[in-house]
Amino acid sequence: MDTATVWRWTHAERAALEATLTSLPPQAWEHPSLCDGWSVKDVAAHVISNPQIGWAQMPGLVARNLGHGYNGMIKREVQRLGATQTPESVLADFERYRGSTRHVPTTTAVEPLVDAIVHHQDILRPLGLEHSPDPTAAVVAADRCRLLSPLLGGRRLLRSVRMVATDVDWVRGDGPELTGPVLELLMVCAGRARAARGLTGEGAALLPPAAA
Structure with missing residues (x-):
């Protein structure tokens, strides 16, 4: 880009x-x-x-x-x-x-x-507020977060799942599938898996419990 x-x-x-x-x-x-x-x-x-x-x-x-x-x-x-x-x-x-x-x-x-x-x-x-960034921008951010995962946390999780975005053409990783909007996958890549919403697939079982 x-x-x-x-x-x-x-x-x-x-x-x-x-x-x-x-x-x-x-x-x-x-x-x-x-x-x-x-x-x-x-x-x-x-x-x-x-x-x-x-x-x-x-x-x-x-x-x-x-x-x-x-x-x-x-x-x-x-x-x-x-x-x-x-x-x-x-x-x-x-x-x-x-x-x-x-x-x-x-x-x-x-x-x-x-x-x-x-x-x-x-x-x-x-x-309790909402904002959706440009999905293509979220893709670029997610790819960078994957590279920075040793600093951001969640590296083990990222290496354990295949991430598949439902709103853009973006697939990364290997393992049980974790599917959802790229913004939610970005949150996982950025070490915020507890705050990610609406993710499905077998890989969702590997996510930590949602924050209260």
């Missing part, structure tokens, strides 16, 4: 997330997201921090998080952002950076798309 198309999808998903955030009542910003220990505000601040991190910010980011590993670094940075940001400042950041094509050094242009799609779902689902 060409980079220009990936950025077009990313900008559309950031705009959709911004619209969701703008519509929320104040108390919803502190509602728990699908990310353990992260509020809606934390997740939103994390998404729009991506285009703000360049090479100049990397030394400080690394120095603040020595010895905590990749996932520990992300968690600590989200906690730091959450403590300093307000809903107003997060929305101001979306206004300024939603159309940016900058991304964190050492990552690809696809990671911001993954962030925008998956973290939007992290916010929406606990609030």
Whole structure:
């Protein structure tokens, strides 16, 4: 997929997330997201921090998080952002950076798309809200998440099932079939199998219990 198309999808998903955030009542910003220990505000601040991190910010980011590993670094940075940001400042950041094509050094242009799609779902689902991204964008995000599964979790599950999308031409893996919309398969690829909905096939028996 060409980079220009990936950025077009990313900008559309950031705009959709911004619209969701703008519509929320104040108390919803502190509602728990699908990310353990992260509020809606934390997740939103994390998404729009991506285009703000360049090479100049990397030394400080690394120095603040020595010895905590990749996932520990992300968690600590989200906690730091959450403590300093307000809903107003997060929305101001979306206004300024939603159309940016900058991304964190050492990552690809696809990671911001993954962030925008998956973290939007992290916010929406606990609030009982809905948004469906472009299915082709979800395919690109799902393929990237499969590559990043050692960091995202769920690698063993991904290696154990054959994923078959019902809304686009996308089949990955070997094993018992896990069938459903590509957005739900993306959630599995992104380590959020407990939040995936409507998946069927023999592979569904391998999914963890749904979140309460």
